[in-house]
Every structure is written in C-alpha cells, then in structure tokens.
Amino acid sequence: MTTETQNQTEKKYPTHAVYFLTNKKGSEQKEWNKAGAAWIHADNDGMNISLSLFGIRIPLVVRKVQPYVPTATPVAPLEPVDIYS
Template sequence: MMMTTQAETNAKLPTHTIYVVEAKEGNAKSNWLPVGAAWEHNGGEGLSLSINSLGISYLKDKGQDANLVVRRNKPQE
C-alpha cells in the first residue's frame, strides 16, 4: 500500500470555490451558492474548473442572469 504525504493530499484539494451569485433587490445581501471548484495550474497561469450546472440552471429558470464568481479558498487551520 502506498503512503500519501500531507503535501500530496493538500495538492489535490481545490484552490478556489466557484459560486453563482443571486442578486437581491435593494439593500438585501446577495445569495452566494457554491456550484463548483477550481484547481490552480502549476505555473499559476490558469485554473481547471469543475462546475455543477444545477445552480446555474436554478437562476436561469427564475429568469435571472447567472453570474459566476471564483474565489481563492482560505487556508485551513
């Protein structure tokens, strides 16, 4: 059985989370629905994305634009 180091395990975790943002009217806060994950390329020049389109379809069915936001994950403590 092959052992996995902590660094190898962390390398497989997504570096970013992808959200679809549902805008609200007035001063109400927007809803941020996580719909996917992203992994930064080794050279830092791009991202590989995995997106669940159900969250996007939800807003489209309501007649709203689906605005996607990619945010870097905060380090786990």
C-alpha cells in the first residue's frame, strides 16, 4: 500500500476542539461550550473547522495569510482615444 493510499484510508481524527464562551450566572468565570472540531492541514498552513451550532453544521477553512507578490509586469496606462474623429 502506498503512502497516498494509506493517507486516504486512515481515519483522520480532529486535532483541535472548538469552543465558544458564555457568562456563568453568579460567577465571573466563563462557561466553555463545545461548538465543533478542527483538523490541521497536511501543509500546516491552515485547518478545516466543523462547527455545530443550533443544529446547523457550518464547515470553515482557515488559511495562513500569504504575502502579496505581484506576478505580472505592470502595464502602461492606455492613451485616450477620440472615438468621434
């Protein structure tokens, strides 16, 4: 079995738990409420998050911000053209 096949057949368990915090009545402490799970991407530059809130499943993807690098040479502005001549 190749590594690629092994990765496809292995069950991927969440690497993180996702919580939201609410105020506890009569206390300054916060109550942690489980809202979903997260999985780190293989390239370690992001994660998939699966939230379950109010009976709705919400999939999210988080990616590390990459610096903007222009790939094309800037184009000179066009000269105005008189279309009425």
